[in-house]
Amino acid sequence: MEQKPTSTILKGTSKGDRKCQEHLYRQFYGYGMSVCLRYTATREEAVEVLNDGFMKVFLNIDQYDPEKSFTSWFRRILINTSINYYKKNVKHNHRGLENIPDPPVQQHDALDELSYQETVHIIQNLPLAYRTVFNLYVIEGFTHEEIAAMLHISVGTSKSNLSRARANLRDILTMNHEEGATRHE
Amino acid sequence: MSDKELDEFFSRKVQNPDIPFHQADWELMKRKLEHQSFPGNGNIRGKGNSGWLLALFSLILLVGIILVWDNWSRKNETPLGDSMSKGGEVVPREAPAIREPFKNQAGKQEMEIAAGQSKPDEQINPNATSENGLPAKLSPKFNGAIPASSLNKVEVPNNIIREEFPIINGAGVSAKRKSFNGPFAKQLSRVLIYSDGFMDRPSLHENRDAVAAREQEEKNSRLGFNKFSLALSIAPDVSALRIRDIAGLGTSLGLNLEYFFQPNLSLNAGVMYAFKTYKGKGVDYPGYATGLSGMLGDCWMLDFPLNIRYYPINSDLNRWYISAGASSYLMLKEKYDLEVTSSSGKPYERRVEVRNGKRHYFSVVNLSLGYERVLTDKMAIQVEPYLKLPMGGIGEGSIKLKSAGALIGLKYNW
Numbered sequence: 131m132e133q134k135p136t137s138t139i140l141k142g143t144s145k146g147d148r149k150c151q152e153h154l155y156r157q158f159y160g161y162g163m164s165v166c167l168r169y170t171a172t173r174e175e176a177v178e179v180l181n182d183g184f185m186k187v188f189l190n191i192d193q194y195d196p197e198k199s200f201t202s203w204f205r206r207i208l209i210n211t212s213i214n215y216y217k218k219n220v221k222h223n224h225r226g227l228e229n230i231p232d233p234p235v236q237q238h239d240a241l242d243e244l245s246y247q248e249t250v251h252i253i254q255n256l257p258l259a260y261r262t263v264f265n266l267y268v269i270e271g272f273t274h275e276e277i278a279a280m281l282h283i284s285v286g287t288s289k290s291n292l293s294r295a296r297a298n299l300r301d302i303l304t305m306n307h308e309e310g311a312t313r314h315e
Numbered sequence: 316m317s318d319k320e321l322d323e324f325f326s327r328k329v330q331n332p333d334i335p336f337h338q339a340d341w342e343l344m345k346r347k348l349e350h351q352s353f354p355g356n357g358n359i360r361g362k363g364n365s366g367w368l369l370a371l372f373s374l375i376l377l378v379g380i381i382l383v384w385d386n387w388s389r390k391n392e393t394p395l396g397d398s399m400s401k402g403g404e405v406v407p408r409e410a411p412a413i414r415e416p417f418k419n420q421a422g423k424q425e426m427e428i429a430a431g432q433s434k435p436d437e438q439i440n441p442n443a444t445s446e447n448g449l450p451a452k453l454s455p456k457f458n459g460a461i462p463a464s465s466l467n468k469v470e471v472p473n474n475i476i477r478e479e480f481p482i483i484n485g486a487g488v489s490a491k492r493k494s495f496n497g498p499f500a501k502q503l504s505r506v507l508i509y510s511d512g513f514m515d516r517p518s519l520h521e522n523r524d525a526v527a528a529r530e531q532e533e534k535n536s537r538l539g540f541n542k543f544s545l546a547l548s549i550a551p552d553v554s555a556l557r558i559r560d561i562a563g564l565g566t567s568l569g570l571n572l573e574y575f576f577q578p579n580l581s582l583n584a585g586v587m588y589a590f591k592t593y594k595g596k597g598v599d600y601p602g603y604a605t606g607l608s609g610m611l612g613d614c615w616m617l618d619f620p621l622n623i624r625y626y627p628i629n630s631d632l633n634r635w636y637i638s639a640g641a642s643s644y645l646m647l648k649e650k651y652d653l654e655v656t657s658s659s660g661k662p663y664e665r666r667v668e669v670r671n672g673k674r675h676y677f678s679v680v681n682l683s684l685g686y687e688r689v690l691t692d693k694m695a696i697q698v699e700p701y702l703k704l705p706m707g708g709i710g711e712g713s714i715k716l717k718s719a720g721a722l723i724g725l726k727y728n729w
Contacts, residue, residue, distance in 0.1 A: 159334070160333065180340070246328060253329075269326055300316060
């Protein structure tokens with residue numbers, strides 16, 4: 131069952147009550163971090179995007195319709211904040227595949243046992259543009275047309291970035307599998 | 316691994332993770348919040364609220380300066396004003412008393428005779444004095460040189476009006492007080508004598524109607540019925556597509572020129588730089604194609620109002636008026652945050668920005684009710700709650716944007 135903040139928490143947050151804000155922050159921290167970690171390269175950047183997102187929530191809590199899903203509304207805010215993060219950083223991020231650090235070595239080759247942290251780490255190691263398109267298309271479910279509109283890129287660029295993201299991820303998973311198999315032997 | 320398998324693998328892996336809470340992250344958040352204020356807790360926030368306070372404070376300060384300056388000017392003002400007192404001996408006024416009309420058309424001469432005990436048609440010799448200290452002769456020639464507002468009137472026995480004039484050196488000759496002695500002199504101790512030797516008492520030319528007209532003109536001037544006025548105005552403003560959907564406070568700032576056809580009827584034209592903020596549902600923004608579920612809008616524009624203003628209630632210090640007309644909007648910048656539901660059913664936001672967009676000539680109806688309070692002879696302050704109703708769609712999205720606010724203006728009349 132989806133979590134929803136109580137009306138007391140919502141009213142207190144609207145008035146700027148610190149305790150209510152903290153309660154809301156703690157309640158949806160995990161959910162928010164799970165979104166932000168996928169869009170950023172490091173945990174520190176993820177916290178920055180998360181906190182920016184929460185600031186928007188606190189300032190615009192009156193616009194939230196209690197009849198609707200809070201996580202959907204919150205998710206939309208975080209995605210927009212992540213897209214702003216992308217726009218701010220895309221010009222300075224030219225890291226190619228050759229600069230991607232080695233993924234953590236697995237003890238065995240069962241991809242299914244790859245943990246959440248490890249999976250996120252793999253996604254984080256993608257270049258910014260590939261990572262953002264991959265998240266929006268694969269995880270969030272947007273179409274290439276919608277992604278193009280959001281990121282101010284062409285549909286072709288969106289498709290190209292997704293294709294390269296997938297190729298990179300396959301390479302990383304393959305490298306990871308081979309290293310794990312070698313060490314196991 | 317195929318694309319589909321890869322996608323499913325990562326989608327499955329990142330769903331519903333258990334991420335432990337980090338207190339340090341909340342501490343970082345708290346530091347961000349300390350620099351931010353929120354509504355409802357006594358702090359000021361929102362679009363332009365702090366700017367509003369500054370504008371209101373500036374207006375109050377300006378009004379205060381004007382009132383202090385006007386008060387100081389009055390205290391230091393000579394009875395005739397600077398232009399009239401140059402080179403002359405100015406005698407302070409006494410309090411005006413009751414005025415009675417002249418008995419007949421020859422009242423002028425009667426006054427002369429009663430005051431100076433001189434005969435009409437006699438020329439004046441500014442250097443000669445009679446026994447009572449008055450000039451020896453009085454002339455019937457008067458040319459009304461002295462402004463009526465400089466005169467005081469003192470009631471004396473026998474129903475005769477005495478008038479006291481400040482002594483000025485209008486044309487080179489001044490009459491000194493010591494030239495007039497005796498009991499009559501005290502009552503008629505101030506006269507205007509020109510170098511041609513004629514004594515001038517302009518009020519003698521005026522009958523009751525003329526005096527009343529002059530007083531009305533002074534009153535009108537005091538009330539601001541000069542032909543023109545210029546007002547500097549600011550206005551807090553709320554705009555909405557529906558009454559319940561108010562997103563924040565907007566601002567307007569500008570100038571208004573007013574031309575009076577009559578004391579209580581005028582034509583107003585102005586220019587206002589306006590910022591408006593609003594929100595709405597998808598159906599409120601028909602300019603967008605499909606999938607729109609909501610929107611937040613900010614727009615900056617030039618508003619050119621043209622109104623007729625009628626003042627049904629006038630008093631010495633206060634006026635009430637009603638105003639109606641139309642505005643033209645020239646859109647300078649529009650910014651829309653649109654909530655769109657994608658074809659896959661997932662919502663996302665899209666921003667649309669438009670610069671130098673549409674122009675809507677006389678497309679908005681203005682209705683208002685106003686109150687004006689006189690501050691000084693030339694200045695007044697006015698408060699005018701207003702309503703602006705569009706006759707058609709406004710802006711890129713062709714939205715029916717309605718606005719309401721209260722215009723606060725500082726008005727200068729000439």
